[in-house]
Amino acid sequence: MMNLVAAPVLISLMTAVVLLALNHRPGTQRIVSIVSHLLLVASAVGLLVPTLAGEVLVLTLGNWAPSVGITWVADGLSAVMVFFALITSLLVLIYSEGTFDEGDGVRNYFHPLHHLLLAGVCGSFLTGDFFNLFVFFEIMLLASFAMISLGARPRQLNLTFPYVLVNLVGSTLLLGGIGAVYGTVGTVNMAEVSLAIQTQELPAAFWAGVGLILLVFATKAALLPLFFWLPDAYPIAPIAVNALFASLLSKVGVYTLFRSVPLITGGEVGVIQAVLVVVGAATMLIGVLGALGRSGIRDILSFHIVSQVGYMVFGLAVFTPLAVAAGLFYTVHNIIVKTGLIMAGGIAERMGGSQKLGVIKGVARTHPWVAAAFFICAVALAGLPPFSGFWGKFFLAVAGYQAGMYAATTIAIVVGLLTLSSMLKIWLSVFWGEPSGNKEPAFGNSKGMLVPTLVLAGIAVVMGFGGGPIMHYSMVVAENLLAVTPYVDGVMQAGGISADDLAALREGVER
Amino acid sequence: MRSYILLAAARALLPVTVLFAIYMLLRGHNEPGGGFIAGLVTTAAIIIEGLAFGVAHTVRRLGRILTAFLVIGLGLAVLAGLIAVAAGDPFLTNYHWHMPLPGDGYVHLSTTLIFDIGVYLAVIASTTVAIGVFAGGEEETP
Numbered sequence: 001m002m003n004l005v006a007a008p009v010l011i012s013l014m015t016a017v018v019l020l021a022l023n024h025r026p027g028t029q030r031i032v033s034i035v036s037h038l039l040l041v042a043s044a045v046g047l048l049v050p051t052l053a054g055e056v057l058v059l060t061l062g063n064w065a066p067s068v069g070i071t072w073v074a075d076g077l078s079a080v081m082v083f084f085a086l087i088t089s090l091l092v093l094i095y096s097e098g099t100f101d102e103g104d105g106v107r108n109y110f111h112p113l114h115h116l117l118l119a120g121v122c123g124s125f126l127t128g129d130f131f132n133l134f135v136f137f138e139i140m141l142l143a144s145f146a147m148i149s150l151g152a153r154p155r156q157l158n159l160t161f162p163y164v165l166v167n168l169v170g171s172t173l174l175l176g177g178i179g180a181v182y183g184t185v186g187t188v189n190m191a192e193v194s195l196a197i198q199t200q201e202l203p204a205a206f207w208a209g210v211g212l213i214l215l216v217f218a219t220k221a222a223l224l225p226l227f228f229w230l231p232d233a234y235p236i237a238p239i240a241v242n243a244l245f246a247s248l249l250s251k252v253g254v255y256t257l258f259r260s261v262p263l264i265t266g267g268e269v270g271v272i273q274a275v276l277v278v279v280g281a282a283t284m285l286i287g288v289l290g291a292l293g294r295s296g297i298r299d300i301l302s303f304h305i306v307s308q309v310g311y312m313v314f315g316l317a318v319f320t321p322l323a324v325a326a327g328l329f330y331t332v333h334n335i336i337v338k339t340g341l342i343m344a345g346g347i348a349e350r351m352g353g354s355q356k357l358g359v360i361k362g363v364a365r366t367h368p369w370v371a372a373a374f375f376i377c378a379v380a381l382a383g384l385p386p387f388s389g390f391w392g393k394f395f396l397a398v399a400g401y402q403a404g405m406y407a408a409t410t411i412a413i414v415v416g417l418l419t420l421s422s423m424l425k426i427w428l429s430v431f432w433g434e435p436s437g438n439k440e441p442a443f444g445n446s447k448g449m450l451v452p453t454l455v456l457a458g459i460a461v462v463m464g465f466g467g468g469p470i471m472h473y474s475m476v477v478a479e480n481l482l483a484v485t486p487y488v489d490g491v492m493q494a495g496g497i498s499a500d501d502l503a504a505l506r507e508g509v510e511r
Numbered sequence: 512m513r514s515y516i517l518l519a520a521a522r523a524l525l526p527v528t529v530l531f532a533i534y535m536l537l538r539g540h541n542e543p544g545g546g547f548i549a550g551l552v553t554t555a556a557i558i559i560e561g562l563a564f565g566v567a568h569t570v571r572r573l574g575r576i577l578t579a580f581l582v583i584g585l586g587l588a589v590l591a592g593l594i595a596v597a598a599g600d601p602f603l604t605n606y607h608w609h610m611p612l613p614g615d616g617y618v619h620l621s622t623t624l625i626f627d628i629g630v631y632l633a634v635i636a637s638t639t640v641a642i643g644v645f646a647g648g649e650e651e652t653p
Contacts (some may be wrong), residue, residue, distance in 0.1 A: 003596045010589065010602070017585050021578065062595075062603040 056490030071128035076477035096240035180209025191491035221253030276317030284310030323399035330392035340456030362435030388463035528556035550634025584632030
């Protein structure tokens with residue numbers, strides 16, 4: 001059933017349309033939205049099971065060969081990303097109900113936009129060519145532009161405008177880069193481009209195009225120095241949108257780097273990785289320092305996304321199987337934990353009426369469950385055992401020292417301590433001490449908001465204790481990713497090119 | 512300002528333009544044309560109608576139909592893809608056959624045509640609604 005590869009995108013696209021038509025019946029809209037989201041998760045499980053066994057699922061849309069048609073590819077990396085993105089966004093969807101005020105017209109648009117965003121995100125994870133990656137980026141951005149300005153307060157529009165601008169310019173550059181690649185190798189299919197890099201001598205224009213594409217990916221991932229659009233835009237958006245963006249959007253940027261760097265380098269260490277090590281380490285440090293200087297719950301948490309992206313990219317940049325596996329583990333852990341933190345912080349914000357530190361105090365006394373969820377996620381984020389973040393950081397540090405990158409790895413460890421102090425900053429002012437400033441304590445008991453948050457904290461605990469098996473699967477995915485050939489051969493063979501022809505093509509180069 | 516020349520021209524142009532759009536839609540399988548361009552041509556006819564009779568008036572009269580067009584159009588496009596899934600082929604695989612007519616003629620039918628009709632309807636709906644919003648379709652323009 002190769003059509004399963006397209007299922008996450010098709011289901012979410014169709015759901016978005018149906019939900020838009022149900023705009024005047026909020027009750028039905030919610031039910032349809034959640035039921036179809038469950039279907040999405042089921043399709044993601046369907047993709048996860050075969051791909052974790054090492055299979056590469058390829059769907060040639062309309063039965064056209066990859067060189068002329070559109071290919072969809074699910075390998076371990078895409079399936080893992082789709083699965084965790086869908087699990088987290090389902091929890092955000094359930095949680096979102098409590099974050100909008102009664103009778104707020106905005107909430108009726110949240111559900112259709114949520115599914116449109118998912119179509120873009122899943123499409124970016126599952127597409128097999130650069131041009132469709134661009135298309136799905138656009139779908140994702142279209143939905144995100146509308147979501148980030150939901151409510152349309154003047155201050156919100158001011159602060160989110162750079163987000164729109166940066167992404168529009170980014171899309172244009174990406175299209176230019178893809179054009180250069182197509183003009184020089186005659187294909188936009190990622191596997192074919194990778195094969196061309198291995199087997200042909202390519203002109204400078206091609207590498208300029210690749211450079212542009214990678215630059216845009218780095219911007220989407222919010223790497224230094226191209227992260228400035230993120231820290232102001234995210235916290236001003238509604239809480240549910242903030243949580244959704246934190247779990248999905250910059251991770252799409254990270255995914256595209258994980259996907260394209262091994263394909264472009266053919267699995268060998270070169271300039272790109274060296275640049276990424278420096279950029280990754282600098283991003284970690286600047287991100288955490290920036291977060292320390294902020295003074296709102298979601299302000300701190302959102303700036304922190306930048307720092308975390310540094311870790312994921314550092315894992316990719318070290319480029320050994322262990323490091324890439326650790327980077328992948330870290331990405332998945334971060335999707336869960338960061339969303340959990342923003343959701344727990346969001347409940348406190350709803351109770352106090354503002355996200356500024358110092359408005360609401362002593363939540364741990366009045367609402368211990370909210371505090372527990374925040375505490376677990378915060379400690380996991382800082383990388384303390386026995387929670388999920390520990391394994392990510394531990395294996396990253398081991399892999400970094402093994403590869404002889406002492407300075408960068410030491411920065412990663414120091415940043416872990418700084419992370420802890422910025423989490424303490426929120427913890428001490430919001431959750432600790434004598435309760436005060438709690439205007440709407442009912443929000444802290446709302447099951448709709450509390451249960452999804454606790455589930456995320458629970459996953460962080462499970463990932464902490466189940467670190468071994470999860471790391472085992474991460475290694476499988478990472479080894480396939482760095483070997484490059486499983487992906488390329490999977491796609492090429494789906495296009496009717498036999499294994500012998502491929503071998504002959506590669507051998508011709510070696511001779 | 513109400514221009515009677517424009518009013519009369521709009522009346523006459525609408526059916527001709529829509530007919531031309533349908534011609535574009537049908538020839539799109541083998542020659543330049545297709546659902547997207549046909550949808551735009553139809554929208555052009557609706558815009559002329561809107562200029563003559565007032566955008567608010569036109570969009571209000573078309574409102575319900577446009578929503579239906581959007582849903583039916585996207586539904587048809589997906590259905591065309593799902594036919595292939597039901598037959599066990601990759602999504603959106605095209606099937607086509609010749610339906611003989613009395614005499615020597617035949618009609619070339621394909622599942623791509625269903626997809627194209629879906630695109631046609633969806634394009635009409637989305638472009639018209641967007642233009643209605645930009646033209647201030649909420650307010651009454653004399």
